[in-house]
Amino acid sequence: MILSVRSATRNPSAARDPEVAIDGVGVPADGSAHQWRSDSAKGLPQWIEVDWGRAVPINTVTLVFTSLAVSPPWIPPARPRRPTTVSSHEQRGRRIPLADEKGNWRRFRRHEFAETAAQGLRLEILRAEGRPEARLYEIRAWRNETPAR
Numbered sequence: 001m002i003l004s005v006r007s008a009t010r011n012p013s014a015a016r017d018p019e020v021a022i023d024g025v026g027v028p029a030d031g032s033a034h035q036w037r038s039d040s041a042k043g044l045p046q047w048i049e050v051d052w053g054r055a056v057p058i059n060t061v062t063l064v065f066t067s068l069a070v071s072p073p074w075i076p077p078a079r080p081r082r083p084t085t086v087s088s089h090e091q092r093g094r095r096i097p098l099a100d101e102k103g104n105w106r107r108f109r110r111h112e113f114a115e116t117a118a119q120g121l122r123l124e125i126l127r128a129e130g131r132p133e134a135r136l137y138e139i140r141a142w143r144n145e146t147p148a149r
Helices: 018-022
Strands: 004-007 046-065 084-089 095-101 108-125 135-142
Touching: 004 018, 018 046, 018 135, 046 084, 095 108, 108 135
Parallel strands: none
Antiparallel strands: 004 046, 046 108, 046 135, 084 095, 084 108
């Protein structure tokens, strides 16, 4: 199976290329900026897309975003809202919406949906409060034998 990833824009830093979102390193323990970041000069919305090269069954997608929660403990953390759309693309190139979320401020998101055979997956980040760029540590998709629905 071929696995590739691309995004609407590439960040000048290799540590922020789209490949880091699928390399198996979730949130790095060393605090490094090992995450996909879109080019802030291009603004939002931005997207990142994974392509498996053939149709595979999926029904679950997890996303790990960055957080703006860098503040003293007595100040509530900022809650960046990240409206996102997750869609698949079939072999004929037609996009099928799988999840659509507005007002998300959580770092970890899990989306479950009816099983579909998808050749790839696209995450579109429409807005990131406080930043002109999209940031994502990790994107995963799989077929969960026992969905939590």
